[in-house]
Amino acid sequence: MDSVPFIAIEGPIGVGKTSLATKLSTHYHFHLLKEIVEENPFLGKFYENIDEWSFQTEMFFLCNRFKQLEDIEYKYLQLNKPVIADYHISKNMIFAKRTLQTDKLDKYKKIFHILTEDMPLPNMMIYLHASLETLLKRIELRGREIEQNIKPTYLAQLSKDYDVFMDQFEKKHPEIPIIRIDGDKYDFMAYPEDLTSIINEIDVHLKSYTQTNRN
Known part of the structure; x- marks a missing residue:
């Protein structure tokens, strides 16, 4: 594992990654x-016509x-400066597999x-997930114009894709702890105690991580 904390937060659109x-x-x-x-510049067109603008x-x-x-790698991690990110690049394949046609997907994979073959992996992952109802409410509340054409069916499928992705990530990288947070039960923006609960869980992993890297 790297010597400096690198935490990535993942989850479907609207779940609260950037806020957390x-x-x-x-x-x-x-x-x-x-x-x-x-x-x-393509995102608004993408939500209007996925097939046309996905690539x-x-x-x-x-x-x-x-x-x-x-x-981030050269300006922070290699200088022992901790980082927390509201995504990780490995999630790109979730969207590509869902939106790209086979010929374009093959090109994209290459x-x-x-x-990404030598990109740094996070040494802790936080996975935010929530019901479709919660995701749609949060997307509406934040009011991004480009997201107003997101189809509920697309968002529901994306959530399932994320579940599969995180399970696969956990199997592939058992050394990286994953903290799973149910967005239907935890509202860290409205309730400070929910944020405290999340921080307490992170602290446990950070303490364990620090002790491991000192040995």
Whole structure:
């Protein structure tokens, strides 16, 4: 494992990844890495017509996330500066497998593996998940115009894809602890005690991680 904490938060659209990452970054004084979303010029068109705009959308995300993580590795992790991120680049395949046609998916996979083969993995993952009803409410509340055309069926399937992805990630990387948080039960934005409960669980893993790396 790396010698410095690198925590990534994952989960479907609208579950609260950035909100939690921001609060945890403030609490622990870790550098905050936020993914580029609204800056993607293809995203609005993607939600209107997935088949037509999926490849452009996924390639934009892949290239930007690669650049962000490359900067994080050299400017923070290699300098022993802890990082908390509201995503990890490995989740790109969740969306690509769901949205790309076979011929374009094959091309995307080749590019993805070339770019990410030496990218740093997080040494702790927080997985936020919630019911479709909760996700739709939160998307509506935050009011991003580009997200107003998200189809509930797409969001429901995406949530299932995330469950599969996290199970596979856990099997592939048993050394990386995964903290699973039910967004229907925990509202860390409204209730400070819910945030405290999450922090307490993270503290247990951070303490164990620190002791392991001291030995």
